[in-house]
Amino acid sequence: MKLLSLVISLTLGFLLLLATADLPDWGDPQSPASIHVSNYYIENSVEQTSVPNFVTSVLADYRGYDTMFETIVIFCAGITVLTILRRSHRQKKKEVRPRPAREGKDLILISAARIIAPMMQIFALYVVAHGHHSPGGGFQGGVILGSSFILLALAYDLETILKRLKERSVIIMSGIGVAIYMGIGMICLFLGGNFLDYSAWSSVLGVSAVEARSHGMLGVEIGVAVTVMYIMFSLYADLSSGGEMDEGL
Amino acid sequence: MNEILTAIIAKYNYWSFLILLLIGLHAMISKNNLVKKVIGMSIFQSAIILFYVSIGYKKGATIPITEHGHGHANEVVHQTAAEMVAGFANPLPHVLMLTAIVVGVGTLGVALALVQKIHRVYGTIEEDEILEKIKE
Numbered sequence: 476m477k478l479l480s481l482v483i484s485l486t487l488g489f490l491l492l493l494a495t496a497d498l499p500d501w502g503d504p505q506s507p508a509s510i511h512v513s514n515y516y517i518e519n520s521v522e523q524t525s526v527p528n529f530v531t532s533v534l535a536d537y538r539g540y541d542t543m544f545e546t547i548v549i550f551c552a553g554i555t556v557l558t559i560l561r562r563s564h565r566q567k568k569k570e571v572r573p574r575p576a577r578e579g580k581d582l583i584l585i586s587a588a589r590i591i592a593p594m595m596q597i598f599a600l601y602v603v604a605h606g607h608h609s610p611g612g613g614f615q616g617g618v619i620l621g622s623s624f625i626l627l628a629l630a631y632d633l634e635t636i637l638k639r640l641k642e643r644s645v646i647i648m649s650g651i652g653v654a655i656y657m658g659i660g661m662i663c664l665f666l667g668g669n670f671l672d673y674s675a676w677s678s679v680l681g682v683s684a685v686e687a688r689s690h691g692m693l694g695v696e697i698g699v700a701v702t703v704m705y706i707m708f709s710l711y712a713d714l715s716s717g718g719e720m721d722e723g724l
Numbered sequence: 725m726n727e728i729l730t731a732i733i734a735k736y737n738y739w740s741f742l743i744l745l746l747i748g749l750h751a752m753i754s755k756n757n758l759v760k761k762v763i764g765m766s767i768f769q770s771a772i773i774l775f776y777v778s779i780g781y782k783k784g785a786t787i788p789i790t791e792h793g794h795g796h797a798n799e800v801v802h803q804t805a806a807e808m809v810a811g812f813a814n815p816l817p818h819v820l821m822l823t824a825i826v827v828g829v830g831t832l833g834v835a836l837a838l839v840q841k842i843h844r845v846y847g848t849i850e851e852d853e854i855l856e857k858i859k860e
Contacts, residue, residue, distance in 0.1 A: 527792035552830030
C-alpha cells in the first residue's frame with residue numbers, strides 16, 4: 476500500500492510539475508486571476524459600498540450569497556458533529572471510559588486564562604466591528620471569540636463552562652446567527668430591493684444607499700460571527716468529551 | 725543552466741504547495757490510522773489554500789485595504805484606476821480562502837467526530853483491524 480501510494484503521489488506530482496510551467500509567475504500583476512473580475516472590486520468597492528477593505532466588501536456584498544451558504548455549511552457541520560457524537564443520559568451509564576484522573580485544577584493555567592480570555596473577547600469584538608476598515612470580519616472575530624471559551628474550558632473543565640454557556644443555548648444561538656444573516660437579506664426583499672441588496676435598507680437607517688451597504692455588511696458579519704463562535708465551541712465540547720458533555724479534556 | 729534556475733525561482737510557490745499537497749495525498753492513501761488520514765486531509769487542504777493565496781499576490785502590491793475616513797462615502801479617490809489595480813493585492817482569492825479555512829475547520833470536526841464514533845463502535849481506529857472486525 477505504501478509503495479502504491481508513493482507511485483500515485485509521485486506520478487501526480489510529476490504531472491503537476493509539468494503543469495506549473497504554464498502557470499503565471501509568482502507575483503505577476505498580469506496573471507489571469509488578477510486581470511478580470513478582481514479589478515472591478517478594487518476600482519469600485521469604495522464608491523459602491525463605502526467599505527475600504529475589499530476583502531470584506533467582496534465577502535459580504537458582492538459574493539454575499541456565497542458567504543451565506545458558507546455560514547450554513549458551518550452550522551450544518553456543528554449539527555452533524557452533535558448528531559454523530561451526542562449521547563443521552565441513559566446510554567451514558569452503560570460504559571465508563573478509561574481516562575487518566577484529573578489532578579486538581581492548575582492555578583497558573585486558570586490565572587492566566589482568566590486574564591487572557593476577556594482580552595481575547597474584546598479584541599474579537601473589535602475584529603468583528605472594525606472588519607470594514609482593517610483586517611478582520613465575522614469569521615475571524617467569531618473564531619477568536621469561540622477560542623476564548625475553549626481556552627476557559629481547557630483551563631477549568633468543560634462542565635464549569637457549560638454551566639455558563641448551556642448546550643441548548645449554544646445550538647439555538649448558532650441558528651440565530653444564520654437567521655440574522657438571512658433575516659437581513661429577507662428584509663431587503665420587503666424593503667423593495669433584491670435579496671441581500673443592502674442598499675434597500677437606506678430608507679430605514681436614514682443614510683445614503685452606499686452607506687446602507689456598509690451597515691448591512693456589519694449586520695451580516697455579526698450574524699457570521701455569532702454562528703462561527705458558537706459552532707467552534709460546540710465542536711470542541713462534543714469532540715473533547717466524546718459527546719458526553721462531562722469534564723472534557 | 726541560468727534559465728532553468730530563473731524558471732524554478734519564478735515558480736517556487738507552486739513547488740512548495742505541490743510538495744505539501746503530495747505529503748497530504750500520500751498520508752491519506754498510505755496511513756493505516758484514521759486520525760493520520762484526517763491529518764493528511766488537513767495538510768492537503770492547507771496546500772490548496774496556500775496555492776490560492778499565492779495566486780492573489782502581486783509584486784509590489786499591498787494588502788487589499790484602501791484609506792477611507794469616516795463619513796466620507798462619496799469622497800473622490802485620489803488614485804487612478806490603474807494605480808489602484810497595481811497597488812492592491814487581488815482580494816478574490818483571499819475571500820475564497822477565508823471561508824475555505826473556516827469550512828475546513830468544520831469538515832475537520834466532522835471527520836474527527838466520525839473517527840470517534842468508529843472508535844466507539846469498533847474499539848480501534850486502525851483501518852486493517854476495523855476491516856477484520858467488519859468481516860466477522
